Amino acid sequence: MKPIWICLTLAVALLLPELPGRAQGLNFPGPTVENIKKRGMLVCGVDTGVPGFATQDNAGKWKGLDISYCRAIAAALNTDPDKIRYVPTTAAARFTILQSGEIDVLIRDSTLTFTRNNQLGLEEIAVNFYAGEGFLVNKKLGVSKITELNGATICVITGATLELNIADFARSNGTKIGTLLFDKPEEAVQAMEAGRCDGYTDDTGSLAGMRSTLKNPDEWIVLEGVISKEPMGLHARAGDPAWNRILFWIHNALLTAEEFGVTKANADQLKASSNDPFVRRLLGTEGGFGKLLGLDDEWALRAIKVSGNYGEIYDEYWGPKGLNLPRGLNSLWTKGGLQYSLPFR
Amino acid sequence: MTARPGWSLSRPARAWLWQIVAVAGLAALVLWLGHNARVNMAQRNITFGFDFLLHPAGFDIPFHLLSWQLTDTYGRALLVCSLNTVLCASMSIVLASALGLLIALMRLSGNPLAAGTARAVMEVVRNTPQLMQIFFIYVAVLQSLPPPRQSIVFGWGFFLNVRGLLIPSPDIDLRMLLLGCVVLGLAIAGWIARPPGSIVGVIVGPLLLLAWAVAAAFSATWDLPAMHGFNFTGGLRIPPELLALWLGISIYTSAFISEIIRAAILGISYGQTEASLSLGLSRGLTMYLVILPQALRTLIPPLTSQYLNIIKSTTLGAAIAYPEILQIFGRTVLNQSGRAVEVMTLLIAVFLTVNLLVSAAMNRWNRRLMAQGR
Numbered sequence: 070m071k072p073i074w075i076c077l078t079l080a081v082a083l084l085l086p087e088l089p090g091r092a093q094g095l096n097f098p099g100p101t102v103e104n105i106k107k108r109g110m111l112v113c114g115v116d117t118g119v120p121g122f123a124t125q126d127n128a129g130k131w132k133g134l135d136i137s138y139c140r141a142i143a144a145a146l147n148t149d150p151d152k153i154r155y156v157p158t159t160a161a162a163r164f165t166i167l168q169s170g171e172i173d174v175l176i177r178d179s180t181l182t183f184t185r186n187n188q189l190g191l192e193e194i195a196v197n198f199y200a201g202e203g204f205l206v207n208k209k210l211g212v213s214k215i216t217e218l219n220g221a222t223i224c225v226i227t228g229a230t231l232e233l234n235i236a237d238f239a240r241s242n243g244t245k246i247g248t249l250l251f252d253k254p255e256e257a258v259q260a261m262e263a264g265r266c267d268g269y270t271d272d273t274g275s276l277a278g279m280r281s282t283l284k285n286p287d288e289w290i291v292l293e294g295v296i297s298k299e300p301m302g303l304h305a306r307a308g309d310p311a312w313n314r315i316l317f318w319i320h321n322a323l324l325t326a327e328e329f330g331v332t333k334a335n336a337d338q339l340k341a342s343s344n345d346p347f348v349r350r351l352l353g354t355e356g357g358f359g360k361l362l363g364l365d366d367e368w369a370l371r372a373i374k375v376s377g378n379y380g381e382i383y384d385e386y387w388g389p390k391g392l393n394l395p396r397g398l399n400s401l402w403t404k405g406g407l408q409y410s411l412p413f414r
Numbered sequence: 415m416t417a418r419p420g421w422s423l424s425r426p427a428r429a430w431l432w433q434i435v436a437v438a439g440l441a442a443l444v445l446w447l448g449h450n451a452r453v454n455m456a457q458r459n460i461t462f463g464f465d466f467l468l469h470p471a472g473f474d475i476p477f478h479l480l481s482w483q484l485t486d487t488y489g490r491a492l493l494v495c496s497l498n499t500v501l502c503a504s505m506s507i508v509l510a511s512a513l514g515l516l517i518a519l520m521r522l523s524g525n526p527l528a529a530g531t532a533r534a535v536m537e538v539v540r541n542t543p544q545l546m547q548i549f550f551i552y553v554a555v556l557q558s559l560p561p562p563r564q565s566i567v568f569g570w571g572f573f574l575n576v577r578g579l580l581i582p583s584p585d586i587d588l589r590m591l592l593l594g595c596v597v598l599g600l601a602i603a604g605w606i607a608r609p610p611g612s613i614v615g616v617i618v619g620p621l622l623l624l625a626w627a628v629a630a631a632f633s634a635t636w637d638l639p640a641m642h643g644f645n646f647t648g649g650l651r652i653p654p655e656l657l658a659l660w661l662g663i664s665i666y667t668s669a670f671i672s673e674i675i676r677a678a679i680l681g682i683s684y685g686q687t688e689a690s691l692s693l694g695l696s697r698g699l700t701m702y703l704v705i706l707p708q709a710l711r712t713l714i715p716p717l718t719s720q721y722l723n724i725i726k727s728t729t730l731g732a733a734i735a736y737p738e739i740l741q742i743f744g745r746t747v748l749n750q751s752g753r754a755v756e757v758m759t760l761l762i763a764v765f766l767t768v769n770l771l772v773s774a775a776m777n778r779w780n781r782r783l784m785a786q787g788r
Contacts, residue, residue: 227745249735250746256734
């Protein structure tokens, strides 16, 4: 071998560790992604069944906002979005299942809180649905505001902080609201429909979903106002920062897509024709942003093509054709909401 | 007896040795589990202690015998929901025994209609799951009742609706209550001191109590339930959850109790019945004076385990929103305080205490009957 070849080989060997990932001291794309690739599928922890977030249709196909997020993630990782394994989790077991490594990510209308972050040691990635604890009551009660519920009995499910929220609200407002505790939402709603209690409580998103499953949805209303903040979103295990970044930026990609008008239908075309630098970076025409995440450049393009942008996902399940819940806090920041993507630059 | 090779220990000594080995093994297992728990908890920075019982609970308990406020402590919550458990258990023990005796007597009556009905009821009840029966009573029967505004009115302040059974609550004054205690004491003393086989001795006590109840009912001021806002106010409200759990447990257990009673009665040789009838005793008196006292001896041990089962079954109330100890303490308090090990330890302690007390009382009764001898 000529000396020049030896020099070149040495130079390449020395440069190799200086590839982008290593340069930042991170082991890309991280153990979680490596596991997913090896397995060939994403394992997504979801709800056992709440319309709008995650439900199965007659054919056993999963649908909902949280499911669209799972599909977007699978597509971004270049795995088959139709081959995701969904693990339905109950309120009581969800975090244990995530900690034990049975699922890769938990997207299950779960509230992001201080104790879940610090006591349970979970990473709180992003809020994909802003809600609050609200009330579903019968129209016949003639009640329009939560403060008028004095003396009412409300059916509640245990395992969350719903009853404590009610008690706190009652204490601070000097009202008396009785609670009746059930294990499962179906039993609680059944008791409410029978008239055993005056209403049912949950986060406003789930309430709109539950209302759609009642025998006569028109007899029931979701009261105006909330008694708590319930920012719901993605949870991941601690210890794999690369995976957390991927999840965080997929959420931001879906928001940016809506902000700049990139949709399921026009994404391919915009990739070729758009002059907007943010769109070009998002869709991988320039900037090489995918590689910085340990993925390829079309990660966001694939995610958008599979699930649509955030607005499309919301409209599909919560819009006028779906559960018809006004977007409110879930509107983009440009329209007075809280959904705000960090800039792609 | 020649000593076996290799076994120089006598029989009792060997028995002792094995017992010691077994106890030591058990102690080692408990210690190992405890150590494991301690190490794991230390790793997760979880502390162990019962100080949380003094923290304010902040949640509502929908049905309580003692007073309950949102600001009361977890410790009081434990007391309040334990009492709910004990209330349902004692109501169920009384009703299950009565129903069990009724079904057993119907089956033994010799009347084909009564025997057939009793047998059918028993087979259906005994061969379907208990939780399903409780759900059936709660969902299919009690939840199909009308809403409060269209309550079924029984008159005299009795109402039945989907929110429960409303009854007038008496406000009895202190002197009347004291008199009641005296009457109860007299009745119990009369029961214990009654001559064997005396019917009068059996009837006098209940008659005294009945007389007191009538007097108390007339002297008391009655608080009648009335519709007010969303709900009825005033009176006593028996929630449908308690009714469903009470009926569900009682009916289910009565099927087993009826078989125990039947077996005990059939275990007394038929010659005794014939002898008693030939002495001129009626069928009822034969049952009461001759058969039942003897049947009780074989009856009590299996009956005790049914009673203990009833106490444990009250935890099924958690499925139908009855605020018993598992639901309030084992779920809500555990969820809010995060003290899983302490909460579970207390739960076990409460059930052990109640069950061992009942067991001890039943065993005492059993020994007393045995001591009378034949």
